Amino acid sequence: DIQMTQSPSTLSASIGDRVTFTCRASQSIGSWLAWYQQKPGKAPNLLIYRASNLQGGVSSRFSGSGSGREFTLTISSLQPDDFATYYCQQYYEYPYTFGQGTKLEIK
C-alpha cells in the first residue's frame, strides 16, 4: 500500500499569513494527488486535484504543486474560514490512502 505522510501535524498561523503544507508518498504517484479541507463535524471538501488543479468554486488563495513523491499545498493569505484540517490523498491506485492530516490553528 502507498503510505502518505503529511507535515507538520499542526500548524499555528495568523490571519494574512502564507502557509505551506507538505505531503510525501512512499512511492511515486505521478500527479494523482488531491487535497481536501475538513471542518469539525463536516465532510471533507475537495480543494485541489491532480496535484495543482483548483477545484471549481475554491478560492485562488489555494494552490498546489509537486509530482512523483513530494507535494505541497499553499494558502497565500490566511482568512478566518481557512482554519481547518487538511488532508492529502493519493488516487493512483487502490487502496486509496490519505495522509494523517495537518490541523491549521489560529495563532
Added chain:
Amino acid sequence: EAQLVESGGGLVQPGGSLRLSCTASGFSFNNYAMSWVRQAPGKGLEWVSAISDTGGSSYFADSVQGRFTISRDNSKNTVYLQINSLRAEDTAVYFCTRRIDGSGFTPFDCWGQGTLVSVSS
C-alpha cells in the same frame, strides 16, 4: 446539484452487523464509482471500500477485507455497505463519496454528510 445522503448507522454490539445506504441525486449515478471513507472519533480519514460504476469491480481496505461487502443498485441510485463482525475499532463516521469512472484517475469530488456507526456492548 449533486447530493449524497447516507443512512443506516447506529449503535451495534461487537460481532453485530449493519447495512449502510447512500442515495445519490442530481447527477448520473451510473457514471460514477462510489466509495466509503470512514473517520474514527478524533482521527483522520480512512478509505474503506469502492465499487465501479457498473458494480463489476469492488475493492476493500485490508482492515475490512472479508467482513465488509459493497454493492450498488443503479436503478435506485444507491450504494450499500454491508458491515459484519463489527469490532470496537469500526466505530466511526462513514462517509459516502463519488469519483467519475472510466476517465482514468479521478478524485472524490462530492461527499455525503456521513452516518455514525458505534460499536459497543
